[in-house]
Amino acid sequence: MVRIITSDKIRETVRDLCIKANVRLRPDVLAALKNAYRIEADKRAKRILRAILDNAAIARKESLAVCQDTGLPFVMLGIGQEARITGDLTRAVNKGVEQGYRRGYFRESIVRDPLMRGASGYSPAVIHTEIIRGNKVKIAVLPKGFGSENKSQSRMFNPTAGIDEIKKFVVESVITAGPDACPPYVVGVGIGGTADYASFLAKKALLRSIFRPASRVPAGKAGGRPTGHIKNLEHDLLRRINGLNIGPMGLGGRSTCLGVNIETSPTHIAGLPVAVNISCHALRSARASI
Amino acid sequence: MTIKISVPLDTAQIKRLKAGDEVLLSGTIYTARDQAHKKLVEIIRSKKRLPFEMRGAVVYYCGPTRTPRGRVIGSCGPTTASRMDAFTPALLIRGLKGIIGKGRRSLSVVKALKEQGGVYFLAYAGCGALITRYVKKARVIAFKELGPEAVRSLEVEDFPLIVAVDARGNSIYG
Secondary structure, eight states: OOEEEEHHHHHHHHHHHHHHHHHSOOHHHHHHHHHHHHHOOOHHHHHHHHHHHHHHHHHHHHTOOSSSOOOEEEEEEEEETTEEEESOHHHHHHHHHHHHHHHTTOOOOEEEETTTEEEEESOOOEEEEEEESSSOEEEEEEEEOHHHHTTOEEEEEOTTOOHHHHHHHHHHHHHHHTTTTOSSEEEEEEEEEOHHHHHHHHHHHTTSOTTSOGGGSOOOTTOOOOOHHHHHHHHHHHHHHHTSOOOGGGSOSSOSEEEEEEEEEEEOTTOEEEEEEEEOSOOOOEEEEO | OEEEEESSOOHHHHHHOOTTOEEEEEEEEEEOOHHHHHHHHHHHHTTOOOSSOOTTOEEEOOOOOOOOTTOSOOOOOOOBGGGGTTTHHHHHHTTOOEEEEBSOOOHHHHHHHHHHTOEEEEEOTTOHHHHGGGEEEEEEEEOGGGGGGSEEEEEEEEEEEEEEEOTTOOBTTO
16 A cells, blocks of 8 residues: 655654664674674774774763764665655655754764865765665664775775685785774675676675574575575685784774675676775664654 | 873873774864865975974864854864875874874874874764764864854863874874
């Protein structure tokens, strides 16, 4: 049944999600950080993890941004094919972002012109839409800081490439990020599709809880069905990355990576696109369904 | 052991510091990041007057959020230092003694720190809310038009830092 959803409702939801995402660290990320703190053997690494946990508690309690880099918001809209949206959807999302960021006293980090730069503001966000079944609109907001976004990589492999080559590429992407992008990291990986779609999937992978295995993710719209081998790949990469001894702030320790999330998609017989999107330990996102 | 230091950093304080030391810094420091660095170096090249005394100064790579009502400052953690690498030697030559950021530095920055007797510190990365605790006063002093990238003077008290590159050129990253 067709449902009417006003753009005002979308604006308000985006506004609230921006505040929530920036102030409250995601429960799965918080749990992973607590676990990292528990198992960390290096004294200095443990002190840094303690500071990271204290920071999350202060941010939540005092309604402060978890990180001053409140990012460039990546907004995913899943629009039910039976939802009818009144008003201007794109404008509503960007207004919501602006209002949320203003209300939260967040940082104006977005320049309108990438070359001329100029004064920075709160919008526009990067908006992706997917058509989904039903009559609801699902919204996810992921404010992505650029200390880690700057470490993103993508590569077009040959279709005959072995899985070891892909592992090597992901691990090397983390080595390249090294101490600079606020480890312990969460690593998003997109495999398949096209060059652009793999990069999108790498980012989208960061939206998934780091404790939710890939095998349980429903098949994507393109019919991709991640199975056991992806889950194994996630585990293997996590183990390898945590063996790098980069550690919190890059000063050594067991905790280099909190989780590896992989999203896959069917691809062409001639290629194998792989993209890596690294997140700092302050992986922030919030979602709602209206 | 934690070492207490204060700004302006003099040679005696700087000489004591070794890569890996944990310190508590007090005094007035200045925020500056990408665009402010570009401007500062332009000012130095054109021999104009800098907005703050560089001799003995400490610069913090930080662009805070807006300041919530009733607070001194918003979330204010360090940003990635390597983006400032190209500008840093010029500031060190002008007397800059301390730098606070996160992540690695280029070989030319390490060399300049050694030659000019400066120190590069790490602040707890991704802990912008926690760091508000150590900031007692904050004021925009230059390049207001840069918004979050404007130069601010921050009065800090016992700001916890880790020495990443000392004045002998030794680095915590090896």
